[in-house]
Structures are given as C-alpha cells and as structure tokens.
Amino acid sequence: MIEQCANIWGKVKSQNPLVHCITNYVTVNDVANTILASGASPAMVEHPAEAFDFANIAGSLYLNLGTLTGEQEEAMIEAVKGANYKSVPLIIDPVACGVIPRKVEVINKISANGKISVIKGNAAEIKSLAGVEAQAKGVDSLDTGEDLDEVCKELAIKKGIVVAATGPIDVIADDKKMAYISNGTNLFGTITGAGCMVGGLVAACIAVNPDDVFIATATAICAFNIAGERAIKIAGRNPGTFRVIFYDLLYNLKSNDIMREAQIKWV
Numbered sequence: 001m002i003e004q005c006a007n008i009w010g011k012v013k014s015q016n017p018l019v020h021c022i023t024n025y026v027t028v029n030d031v032a033n034t035i036l037a038s039g040a041s042p043a044m045v046e047h048p049a050e051a052f053d054f055a056n057i058a059g060s061l062y063l064n065l066g067t068l069t070g071e072q073e074e075a076m077i078e079a080v081k082g083a084n085y086k087s088v089p090l091i092i093d094p095v096a097c098g099v100i101p102r103k104v105e106v107i108n109k110i111s112a113n114g115k116i117s118v119i120k121g122n123a124a125e126i127k128s129l130a131g132v133e134a135q136a137k138g139v140d141s142l143d144t145g146e147d148l149d150e151v152c153k154e155l156a157i158k159k160g161i162v163v164a165a166t167g168p169i170d171v172i173a174d175d176k177k178m179a180y181i182s183n184g185t186n187l188f189g190t191i192t193g194a195g196c197m198v199g200g201l202v203a204a205c206i207a208v209n210p211d212d213v214f215i216a217t218a219t220a221i222c223a224f225n226i227a228g229e230r231a232i233k234i235a236g237r238n239p240g241t242f243r244v245i246f247y248d249l250l251y252n253l254k255s256n257d258i259m260r261e262a263q264i265k266w267v
C-alpha cells in the first residue's frame with residue numbers, strides 16, 4: 001500500500017493536474033499554495049457562469065463550504081454538473097456542517113447533482129454528517145474522536161464514498177478498507193486553514209488516481225502530516241514560522257520520504 005502512496009505522490013509531480021477549487025476566502029491563498037507545493041495546478045474559479053465549463057477540463061474538483069456565499073453555492077452546483085459530465089472526481093470539505101444546518105442542505109443539493117468521491121472533515125464535522133452527536137466550536141472540532149472509525153465506515157457505506165476524518169489520528173474509510181494515519185503535529189491547530197489545505201492536497205492526489213480515491217486520500221493526508229512533522233523540527237512551536245517552513249518542506253517532500261516516514265495502519 002505504501003508503495004502505491006509513494007507512486008501517487010510522484011504522479012502529482014509528473015502529471016501536474018489541474019485542480020478546480022471553490023473554497024472559503026479565509027484560507028484561499030493557503031489552499032492554492034499547498035496545491036502548488038505538491039506539484040499540481042490550482043485554479044479558483046467560482047462564478048456560476050464559469051464553473052460548469054471549467055470543471056469539465058479539470059483533473060479534480062474541490063468544494064470547501066467554509067464561507068459559502070449565495071454565488072458560491074450556485075457555482076458549486078454548476079461545477080458539480082460539469083464534473084459529473086466528465087467523471088471528474090469531487091471532494092467536499094463540509095466546514096462547520098454540525099453547527100450551520102444550511103451546509104448540510106447544500107451538500108444534499110450537491111449530491112443530487114453529481115457524484116461525490118470524498119468527504120473530508122474534522123472529527124466533529126464527520127460525526128455530524130453521520131447523525132452522531134459531536135462537540136464543535138464553529139469551524140473547530142472539540143470532539144474526542146471516540147468511535148470515529150465506526151462512524152466513518154458507516155457513513156462511507158451509506159453514501160458509497162470515501163470518508164476522511166482528520167485529527168490527532170486521521171481515519172479514512174471506504175466500504176471495505178480503513179486507514180489510520182498517526183503522522184502530524186498539533187501545531188496545525190495553531191494556524192487557520194490546515195484542514196482546508198489538506199483538502200486541497202486530497203484533490204491533487206485524487207486527480208492523478210481517480211480509480212482508487214481511498215489510497216489517494218491516504219497519500220495526501222500522510223504527505224501533509226509528514227511535512228508538518230518535519231516543519232516543527234525546524235520552526236519549533238512558532239505558528240508563523242511553522243506555516244512558512246511547512247510550504248518549503250511540502251514542496252521538497254519526495255516519494256522516498258513517504259516510504260520511510262509514513263505511519264499508517266491499514267485494516
């Protein structure tokens with residue numbers, strides 16, 4: 001499995017996929033820089049009149065619901081139709097879906113207009129989507145992550161998608177497999193947008209491996225977290241420095257580094 005992850009990381013760099021993003025305005029630049037650092041090409045295209053045609057030519061589509069304006073909502077539906085027309089894989093980050101009911105309504109609308117490949121959120125967001133009680137504060141999870149693997153598995157089976165819940169241990173599930181990733185650092189909690197950024201990276205990886213989005217999702221989260229582990233060794237507990245060093249180390253992360261440093265349990 002880990003060889004496949006290394007291979008997917010190499011393919012992002014060699015294939016330079018185009019990643020269509022409609023994402024929140026808090027962290028849009030961070031998402032673009034993360035995708036660029038991986039070797040893929042981000043494009044933020046979010047006018048309703050542009051989204052269908054652009055999703056058609058993209059390698060993947062990333063929809064992040066963080067600051068969901070009315071215009072973004074319209075554009076997302078157009079983009080989903082465009083992506084569906086060309087079987088472009090789609091990932092959703094359901095930011096704050098447990099505390100803002102409108103987000104769930106929009107996810108349902110998206111789902112009615114096309115095929116979702118991956119939903120990636122923090123533990124509270126994923127539990128809420130699964131109808132399980134969870135602790136959240138706005139966009140942040142306060143959840144302990146108890147039974148998170150069962151929740152992910154059930155949601156993955158129910159919706160026929162890959163589900164990824166991030167946190168100290170990331171859990172990824174499809175209808176048959178699970179992965180637990182223990183790479184990472186809690187310093188990600190000190191910068192806004194770590195979740196949005198890793199979502200962009202998932203979009204880059206599923207673009208080059210659309211036939212197995214489970215392993216592509218694991219690759220992205222693992223690579224992101226290894227770069228974070230390496231960054232804290234240089235930056236120390238300094239969020240601003242960490243953020244800058246992180247991009248350098250993500251950009252320089254090699255497939256061999258993933259082979260050596262990944263801490264993934266496959267079940």
Ligand SMILES: Nc1ncnc2c1ncn2[C@@H]1O[C@H](COP(=O)(O)OP(=O)(O)O)[C@@H](O)[C@H]1O
Pocket residue numbers: 121122123139140141166167168169170183184185186187188189193194195196198221224225
């Ligand atoms: N305590 C932690 N230890 C290790 N990695 C973490 C920790 N908290 C978050 N991460 C990592 O930071 C990224 C963002 O996750 P998370 O904080 O759950 O998302 P969000 O920012 O959407 O709330 C993920 O790659 C996750 O693995």
Ligand SMILES: Cc1ncsc1CCOP(=O)(O)O
Pocket residue numbers: 024026027066067095139192193194195196197
């Ligand atoms: C602060 C904030 N408010 C709306 S979206 C957003 C960014 C959330 O970023 P992340 O989910 O990656 O922590």
Ligand SMILES: [Mg+2]
Pocket residue numbers: 093095121122139195196
């Ligand atoms: Mg988030």
